[in-house]
Amino acid sequence: MPASLIAANATPLPIDAVLPAIVAAFTSAGRVLVVAEPGAGKTTRVPNALLMAQAFTGQCWVVQPRRMAAILTARRVAQERGETCGEVIGYSVRLEERVTAVTRIRYVTDGLLLRRLLADPQLTGIGALVFDEFHERRAAMDVGLAVAKRLQATTRPQLRLAVMSATLDSEKLAQWLDPAPLIAATGRVFPVQVEHDGQLDTRRLEERVATAVRKALQTSADGDVLVFLPGAGEIRRCQEQLAKMALGETLVMPLHGSLPLRDQEAAIAPTALRKVILSTNIAETSLTLPHVVTVIDSGLARTAGFANWSGLDTLHVQPISRASAAQRAGRAGRVRPGTCIRLYTAFDHDHRPAFDTAELARSDVAEHVLALASLPPELQPDGDGFWLTPPPAQAQQSARELLLRLGAVTSHASDGSRLQLTPTGRQMLRWPLPPRWARVVVAGEALGAGHTCATVAALLNERDVRQGEEKSTFAAPHGHSDVLQLLQDFEACRRGAQPRDRGLSRTGYLNAKVAVDQLLGLVQRPDDSKVDTESALGLALLHGFGDRLARRRSAQAADVEMVGGAALRLPAETQVTQAQWMLVLHAEERRDGKTRANWLRVAHGVDPEQIIEVLADEVTTETTLTLEGKRVVQRERTLCGGLQLEARTLQTQPSAQVAALLVQTASASQWRDLLDLEAWAQLAERVRFAKDVAGLTHLPVCDEMFLLQIATDAAQFCTQLGQLQQADLLGLVRAAIDGSRTGGGGLSQLEQAAPETMVLPGGKRLRIVYPVGQPPWTQSRMQDFFGLDDGPKVAFGQVAVVLHLLAPNQRPVQVTTDLAGFWLRHWPAIRRQLCRLYPRHLWPEDPIGAKPPPPGRPR
Known part of the structure; x- marks a missing residue:
């Protein structure tokens, strides 16, 4: 292996053996796939080897799924080169950057690559892109690679591409990237013994983890233990469970993306004491954890998704794939033979999917559809071939409908599948926010409340600002907004209050403060002092979340109905205690025993007047008629998305609609309130006989339809059933029969042909x-x-x-x-x-000549 491809003082790694092949493929084909097990050294060695081989011009961007991995890897590569991070080797992540004019390799997050593509679709000055940890199949990574591939095939043929992963569906990717040589390298030096649960363990996760940690510490006298858990909540509960145990001189440290970077670094830094690291799948990536000899795998991860039925994002705990399980197990074999304890059965493992589902296939893609619409036509999707894994058709349609609704795009006149960015859409792209929130801030600026809206957007897009599900100790005076309460608590902390006293997580608050400052730096003008910011915020939120309007089912109800009919429950900690109407800004699906329920997490109350002002095109008015008692009541309803905003009772005037309701009601009751049914039946029988037998064909057909017509004509001047009763329907029927003959006389003819x-x-x-x-x-x-x-x-x-x-x-x-x-x-x-x-009755011998008894007499 040529020494020129690695730093002089670098420790040998398994990937070193294939670096010449990687460089050769990268140079000749312009694309290369690198598959190497965890610990092989691909993240640190491959980009540096490409630089030392002068395999690209300009900068090489190494795209990482997480900011911590980007920062720490850049520092490590710079250290191996004997340089300071920020010189030849640098990094750029959200809210932080270490680069100079001489930087050649820049470690970046996938989100930052997309922001660069929006600002400069040609990626000026970038000669190579290396997509690392691609197996995670993050949406931003997939989008970035798809655009880079198209860019290389059109206007930037000299752009070089590399895709790297520890586990990869390499055959499918190679076919899509063709030509792209595949180069594999071994990873961990030591074997890992994998243990599974013998049977299903129904105890709580924290109890099962505690048992496995005790076993791991007792089995091995040294070395760290890495525990993979779904999220921060599970990590916190496991910390609490382990705190009850006597672990001796062992540190228990959390590791997840919501922690400040210094706390994340502390979790992976070498220490004199043994450590139990409780981590999310952040530790599956390029982080170096050299002292881990035991991995405890819960087999679970918290996965983002999208519910088409409600339009809401979802976050579910789900089983990981076999590829992810292999990635986790590999962490135990870096320094010596290790052990992986899986908290699930071998049967369960064998029946899991081989690879993780691409995020594009299970999440909201509106943000990416908007970004792609801003690119030059040659870089935009033109079919499923653009994607490695195309987003589902329903997800793409939902994204298009949302962006059209937000006013961010229009459909191309000649090609409905292609979207064109509007001026509003271009303004939205200024903000590093999801489309809904970008629209809120754009509207807020126009309303003179840009600072307020940007602050709210930053707070609600930062994870774990609230401490668990706690309420603020300061009750909201208005009782109709979680948003305003959070804003009030955040501003109090900025003035010196302790986050815990305001129901905020200290880490969440600090992260949010940085995010808020970043967004406020993009606001082009300060808030107008004459503007009612609370009212402006409600209007701005309606611009972004108008389709998530919801109404409390009743004044004191603990659940709401959304536009479209979806039902959500209100949690006890909500501040929205008085508002009848609200916008659902965040909701989630939770398990409630054996069933799932949808819970509203963050809401903001709005007034019907605000709804009508912003959503005028979606507000409709309908008039309804109902029969209350025997009186028709006319009401006017104002609706938005099927939900009633307001209603008022009008003075009922005679009309065809009123007549139809009265007649429908009378018909449904078999006409018993309006007719002598026996007399009607007799008359109808006589008319039928006169038509069919006596030849009076001009007579009307006296059936239900005939009666409906007669009643409808009579009801044209009625608003009550009593008025219709007074109309004498049977008399009107007789009149119609009489007038059926030209010149009249129809009744006379009927009496002659079919006397009653x-x-x-x-x-x-x-x-x-x-x-x-x-x-x-x-x-x-x-x-x-x-x-x-x-x-x-x-x-x-x-x-x-x-x-x-x-x-x-x-x-x-x-x-x-x-x-x-x-x-x-x-x-x-x-x-x-x-x-x-019957001797008392008359029995004459000559009945024809006899006189009959008078009417009414029995004999």
């Missing part, structure tokens, strides 16, 4: 029934028909009415259309039989 009744010789009036598909009929006692020699006929004398002749007990004796024949042939025998049973 017939009058017997004794004066009794009988109803004639007109059943469907059968001849008409009527019935009465035989005595009532005395004096009648023949039965009645209808349909203008064409159809005989069937007579049901009843005995005194009202039971049929004969059913006939031939009354004369009945008197002649059957009456004598019936008379002899029934006169003995």
Whole structure:
């Protein structure tokens, strides 16, 4: 191995053996893939070897997923070269930079690379990009590599690219990057014995970790223990659990990205005492932990995601992949044979995915879609081939819809898939913030409250500012904003209050203070003293979070309904105790026993007037009619996203809509409140018979539709059911029947063709029934028909009415259309039989000549 590729005093590392091959591939192909196990030295040796081989011009940017790794690696490389960090070897991360005019290798975070691409898409002065720890598949890393690949293929063919990782789906990446030689190197020098749980352990995670730590310390007399945990909360609980144990002269130290850099450095710095390092997956990356001989792996990581149903970001604890598990285990074999204790079973491990899911495939991509829209057309995505792993179509569509809603982009007129940046979008890109918050600050500046909005944006985009889920000890006087309470507490600390007294984490406060100062440096004008900043903040937040409007279900309800119908619970520590309307600025999904529930974390109360002012295009007005009692009540509702902002009762005026509601209500009750149903049925039967049998085809069809039309016409001047009752629907039906004949007379014709009744010789009036598909009929006692020699006929004398002749007990004796024949042939025998049973009734020998009993008399 040529000595010129490594620093003179550098300790040999496994990667050294393949450095010439890496340099050769990098120089000839312009791209190279490097796969090396943890501890091989790729992060420190490869960029320096490329520099010493003069394999690039200008600067080489080494892109890291985390700021701590970038800083510490730059310091280590400078130290190996015998130089001061910030000279030939430097770094640039959020809020901190060590570079000079002579810097050739710059370690940067992936986010900083994207900011450089926004400012200078051609990457002027950068001759090489090295993407390190690519296996983490962070969204910013994927986007940066995709743009760099396109840049190399178009306007910067001399740009060199290298991709490095300890674990990598190298075949897929090689095909996408082709041509890109793959060079592999061994990593750890010593073997690692891996132990798994024999069976599922249902104890709490901190209890399982404590057991494993005790075992690790007892098994090995020296060496540090590295424990991988999902997040800061789990680290804190494990610290508390380990504090209860007698660990002797052993330090327990946390390591996660929210800690100040000096605390992170302290966690990995060599000490005289043994250490138990409780770390997130930050320790999977390029950090050097030389004294670790035991790794305890929870098998879990906290993973960011995106819920399409609500538009909210999610953060879930999930099992890691097998590749990530191998990365963690490798930390134990750097200095001697080590041990990895996995707090899950071998069966569980074997059934996990081989590699981690790319962040682009599971998270909100709006920030990256906005950034890509600002690039020259030749560098923008033009299909799935642009991506190593394309974001899901639904995520891309959600991002487009959000950016269009924020006014950041417009759709290209000739190509709907390409977005064009608007002036608002360009202003948003000035701010190193997610799109929603960038829009808030842009609106805040326009409203004269840029400082306030920038401060709020910084606070709410900084992790763990609040200490756990504690409330401030100073209650919010307004009771309608978590944001204003946090702002009040932060400003109090800036004036000298202790963070803990204001419910803030000391580390979170210090980090937030730096972030706030950075954003305030970008504000172009101070806040207007004449502006009500609280009101302006609400308006600005509506510009960024208008689609996350929510309404408390009732005055004292502990849950809210969002636009779109999603439900969220309000936690006990919320300051939003009085507001009816609020913007959901942060929410998360939590487990509640065996179920999951969505909890609102940060909200800001807004007034309906503010909503109408900012979201005017989304506010609609609708008029509703409801029947209350027997009266139609008309209300006007103002809605935003389906949620009612306000409502008022109007004076109900007669209208087609009111009429339709009255008639619908009457029809649903079978018309019982408006009609003599029996009379209506009889009339409808007669009309049907007259049309079908008697030939009066001009008569209307008396069905439900006919009745609905009659009632609708009658209801045109009504607002109450009582008024419709007074309209006499049956009379209106009769009028319609009468007018169905030209010149009138329809009822007269109906009476001739299908009379409602017939009058017997004794004066009794009988109803004639007109059943469907059968001849008409009527019935009465035989005595009532005395004096009648023949039965009645209808349909203008064409159809005989069937007579049901009843005995005194009202039971049929004969059913006939031939009354004369009945008197002649059957009456004598019936008379002899029934006169003995009913001697008090009339039984004349000559019924035709006999006088019938008067109406109402029983005999």
